[in-house]
Amino acid sequence: MKLEQRALRFHCAGNALIGIVDVPERPLVRGMLILADSSQYRAGSHRQFTLLSRLLAARGVAVMRFDRAGAGDSEGQAIGQGVEDVGAAMKEFFFHVPEMKECVILAPGDAAAAAALYAAGDTRIAGLALLDPVLDPLLPQRGGGTGRAPENTPVLRYGPRSAADRLFRRAAAFRQAASRAVGRGPGGEAPGQKLAPALAQALAGFGGRVLLVCGGAQAPGSDATRALVGQYPRSRRVEIAHAGADSRRSAWRDAVAFACASWLGSW
Amino acid sequence: MNAPLLTTPRVEPFFFDAEPGTRFSLYHAPNPHVAPRGSILYVHPFAGELSRTRRMAALQSRAFAALGYAVLQIDLFGCGDSCGEFNAGRWQIWHADLAQAAAWLADRGNGPLTLWGLRLGGLLALDAAVRLAACRVLLWQPYMSGRACINQFLRLSEQLQDPAPGAPRSTAALRAQLAVHGAIEVGGFEVAVPLVKAIDACDAAHVVLPPCPVHWFAYGGPAPSKLAASAARLGERWRAAGATLHFHPLEGSPLWSGAGELDCPSLRAATCDVFTGDPA
Numbered sequence: 001m002k003l004e005q006r007a008l009r010f011h012c013a014g015n016a017l018i019g020i021v022d023v024p025e026r027p028l029v030r031g032m033l034i035l036a037d038s039s040q041y042r043a044g045s046h047r048q049f050t051l052l053s054r055l056l057a058a059r060g061v062a063v064m065r066f067d068r069a070g071a072g073d074s075e076g077q078a079i080g081q082g083v084e085d086v087g088a089a090m091k092e093f094f095f096h097v098p099e100m101k102e103c104v105i106l107a108p109g110d111a112a113a114a115a116a117l118y119a120a121g122d123t124r125i126a127g128l129a130l131l132d133p134v135l136d137p138l139l140p141q142r143g144g145g146t147g148r149a150p151e152n153t154p155v156l157r158y159g160p161r162s163a164a165d166r167l168f169r170r171a172a173a174f175r176q177a178a179s180r181a182v183g184r185g186p187g188g189e190a191p192g193q194k195l196a197p198a199l200a201q202a203l204a205g206f207g208g209r210v211l212l213v214c215g216g217a218q219a220p221g222s223d224a225t226r227a228l229v230g231q232y233p234r235s236r237r238v239e240i241a242h243a244g245a246d247s248r249r250s251a252w253r254d255a256v257a258f259a260c261a262s263w264l265g266s267w
Numbered sequence: 268m269n270a271p272l273l274t275t276p277r278v279e280p281f282f283f284d285a286e287p288g289t290r291f292s293l294y295h296a297p298n299p300h301v302a303p304r305g306s307i308l309y310v311h312p313f314a315g316e317l318s319r320t321r322r323m324a325a326l327q328s329r330a331f332a333a334l335g336y337a338v339l340q341i342d343l344f345g346c347g348d349s350c351g352e353f354n355a356g357r358w359q360i361w362h363a364d365l366a367q368a369a370a371w372l373a374d375r376g377n378g379p380l381t382l383w384g385l386r387l388g389g390l391l392a393l394d395a396a397v398r399l400a401a402c403r404v405l406l407w408q409p410y411m412s413g414r415a416c417i418n419q420f421l422r423l424s425e426q427l428q429d430p431a432p433g434a435p436r437s438t439a440a441l442r443a444q445l446a447v448h449g450a451i452e453v454g455g456f457e458v459a460v461p462l463v464k465a466i467d468a469c470d471a472a473h474v475v476l477p478p479c480p481v482h483w484f485a486y487g488g489p490a491p492s493k494l495a496a497s498a499a500r501l502g503e504r505w506r507a508a509g510a511t512l513h514f515h516p517l518e519g520s521p522l523w524s525g526a527g528e529l530d531c532p533s534l535r536a537a538t539c540d541v542f543t544g545d546p547a
């Protein structure tokens with residue numbers, strides 16, 4: 001399918017923000033907004049967002065990516081907790097693709113928090129795709145899929161698990177869910193991060209679908225997706241083997257693109 | 268309250284047609300309240316360094332625009348938001364992109380052209396200076412030899428971390444692998460042999476410069492005297508062609524390769540100091 005790329009300049013609080021929208025010839029009703037995290041700009045550290053946009057646009061999904069205030073090419077100062085710039089981008093996106101009715105947000109690393117906060121207040125957001133999310137803004141942050149795990153990190157074991165192992169995980173997840181239901185924090189049995197209260201609230205209020213893609217470059221202890229995955233009946237968790245030093249970034253890129261594309265068309 | 272209507276936008280992003288495909292560009296209009304001072308074409312660095320230094324380049328471009336310069340940032344073929352895969356990038360295509368961008372700036376009548384290059388972009392700017400009839404060249408921490416740039420790029424290879432026996436242990440081994448396979452991927456960037464050959468062959472000592480001033484800003488790192496000596500040597504060489512070198516050493520050693528964002532405020536401040544006056 002033919003696609004048209006448009007370079008956008010739009011304003012938020014008097015600052016010019018820069019973005020790119022890839023518009024397919026016949027756009028589907030569901031588009032995607034890509035939110036870069038603090039370690040990279042709208043193209044991605046190894047152009048992964050540029051390439052992902054083109055791949056999805058060729059399949060009919062309109063994709064917009066932009067630099068948030070105070071990042072990349074955009075003007076202004078970074079907004080602490082606010083998501084006004086995301087709102088401005090959404091307005092611009094829907095203006096450029098009138099066929100679009102709803103949208104998902106793709107957010108890597110520490111952008112997951114902003115994506116969830118914004119999604120809670122906008123009914124047009126049908127889903128969140130979180131790549132290696134860092135869900136506690138107080139923790140030291142590393143870019144999703146951009147850093148390299150430190151040497152002392154034990155290598156994650158991917159692949160099929162034994163039945164006993166699955167059963168144990170189920171039990172742990174159930175215990176966690178139960179402890180949440182009675183109002184205590186998640187127990188310490190499963191690795192996971194504590195969610196910031198505002199974020200937990202935002203996620204609780206989000207009724208859309210969630211895709212969790214993990215296995216980029218996170219240490220196992222900081223894998224927040226396990227804490228999340230039990231919470232949402234409508235979430236899908238995809239692990240991409242990225243352990244070991246011989247993994248090629250482009251293979252990871254293609255796997256993420258495939259996971260996003262198949263998830264986008266799954267409802 | 269409505270935002271004021273901007274009659275002349277400060278910044279204008281656009282795509283333009285080039286051969287092959289399209290290129291993304293960002294034009295920073297000069298400050299209308301000061302006298303126009305010419306145009307600046309920014310040449311971005313190689314591979315991952317482009318993404319890391321994006322913010323720094325944007326801040327400096329805005330500073331130049333405020334001083335009265337018209338600034339154009341272009342994403343070369345296969346880089347940033349421009350079309351093409353990175354492995355299809357070629358030195359000649361990049362030269363053609365810069366020529367087209369310089370012509371676009373000249374059409375707008377913005378005055379004499381300054382080429383501003385960062386890292387490998389600095390070497391590309393030096394290489395293109397004659398063809399683009401540049402009136403000034405500004406270098407930020409440039410690679411003075413393309414070979415050094417490729418070696419630094421290969422050092423980031425994930426393969427060097429591979430504990431398996433038989434895995435490559437040096438950039439020489441990676442170069443051998445590149446020669447055999449025709450391409451090699453490092454940190455998500457795949458480069459092909461023709462581009463590597465062209466970059467390897469480019470050396471600041473052998474470029475032909477027009478008779479123009481060259482401003483070279485660089486961090487001395489652990490051996491500032493060594494850098495100053497090599498700058499002096501290059502200055503001697505270039506003087507024969509009529510180019511004058513102004514070397515501006517800075518203290519410190521920022522880490523150019525790696526992950527995450529990189530900003531060097533001292534580099535931006537030093538550049539603004541020189542360009543606020545009347546640089547040669």
